[in-house]
Amino acid sequence: MDGKALAEKVRGEVAKDVEELGSLGLATILVGDDPASDVYVSLKHKDANEVGMRLIDKRLPANTPEDDVLALVEELNADDGVDGLLVQTPLPDHLDEFTILSSVRPEKDVDGLTPQNAGLLYLGRNGHVGATPLGVMRLLTEYRVPTAGARAVVVGRSPIVGKPMALLLLQANATVTVCHSRTDDLARHTLDADILVAAVGVPGLITGDMVKAGSTVIDVGITRTDAGLVGDVDQSVAELAAYVTPVPGGVGPMTRAMLLASTVKAARYRRGLLPFP
Numbered sequence: 001m002d003g004k005a006l007a008e009k010v011r012g013e014v015a016k017d018v019e020e021l022g023s024l025g026l027a028t029i030l031v032g033d034d035p036a037s038d039v040y041v042s043l044k045h046k047d048a049n050e051v052g053m054r055l056i057d058k059r060l061p062a063n064t065p066e067d068d069v070l071a072l073v074e075e076l077n078a079d080d081g082v083d084g085l086l087v088q089t090p091l092p093d094h095l096d097e098f099t100i101l102s103s104v105r106p107e108k109d110v111d112g113l114t115p116q117n118a119g120l121l122y123l124g125r126n127g128h129v130g131a132t133p134l135g136v137m138r139l140l141t142e143y144r145v146p147t148a149g150a151r152a153v154v155v156g157r158s159p160i161v162g163k164p165m166a167l168l169l170l171q172a173n174a175t176v177t178v179c180h181s182r183t184d185d186l187a188r189h190t191l192d193a194d195i196l197v198a199a200v201g202v203p204g205l206i207t208g209d210m211v212k213a214g215s216t217v218i219d220v221g222i223t224r225t226d227a228g229l230v231g232d233v234d235q236s237v238a239e240l241a242a243y244v245t246p247v248p249g250g251v252g253p254m255t256r257a258m259l260l261a262s263t264v265k266a267a268r269y270r271r272g273l274l275p276f277p
């Protein structure tokens, strides 16, 4: 599956939406100087620029007290020039991630990490949903991979990828199994999957002998190595699967593109063009 090409198409759609909506703003808050987070934030800015969105880049030192971070979130919540707002994770240890992420106004919460948006997803009345699981669903739709009645196995249960992924697949009428670090005999589950989503961060965890012939394998994992970025899925899977997403060039570009699409959605919520559920 070519995530790069599909991301290009999504960006084209977003650029049209931006034209229609007029000015649009995406704000990011980065606390501290984690190099990977810095790269992610810079890429988000580059993408937003390309589709004509305004970028509000807020950076705070690693030792910023929680109240000051919360005050900045409040300021951006109230700012009419900000449609989408995200706080880059991981946050430094002294900050409570739940408290800070929960303080984002739900209409602006493009990562879908407030209890409100997570709860709406749970209830099947989606507001904002994280860009990575949205990107995976868009890949499945684009490549016409049937989900209804399919057996889907999600490896990973994080709030940002695994859990929302499982819920979206469930909404698409798949029969969903969630595996994680304490799952016994992972292969017993993955071998059954028509759709396998690996979101772990262990290079090569999913090998050819763990996947069903003709299945669709989505590799969300990204690990930085000396040889570059590598996914969770071993090369040997390519011979068996009908579709595999490459790393890089699969889910990564789709995540970036879907964040822009979510910012458009946020703008529609805020302007009353779309009712917030």
Ligand code: NAD
Residues within 6 Å of the ligand: 132, 155, 156, 157, 158, 159, 160, 161, 162, 179, 180, 181, 182, 183, 186, 199, 200, 201, 202, 205, 219, 220, 221, 222, 223, 251, 252, 253, 255, 256
């Ligand atoms: P996380 O560390 O929060 O979660 C990892 C999950 O994997 C956990 O739920 C854990 O239970 C499970 N796990 C760990 N070891 C396992 C094992 N041996 N067998 C089965 N399950 C195991 O990570 P995350 O934020 O969910 O991200 C997962 C991976 O996806 C990371 O590599 C991350 O870099 C990548 N990621 C990629 C994108 C993208 O755009 N492609 C976006 C977000 C995250």
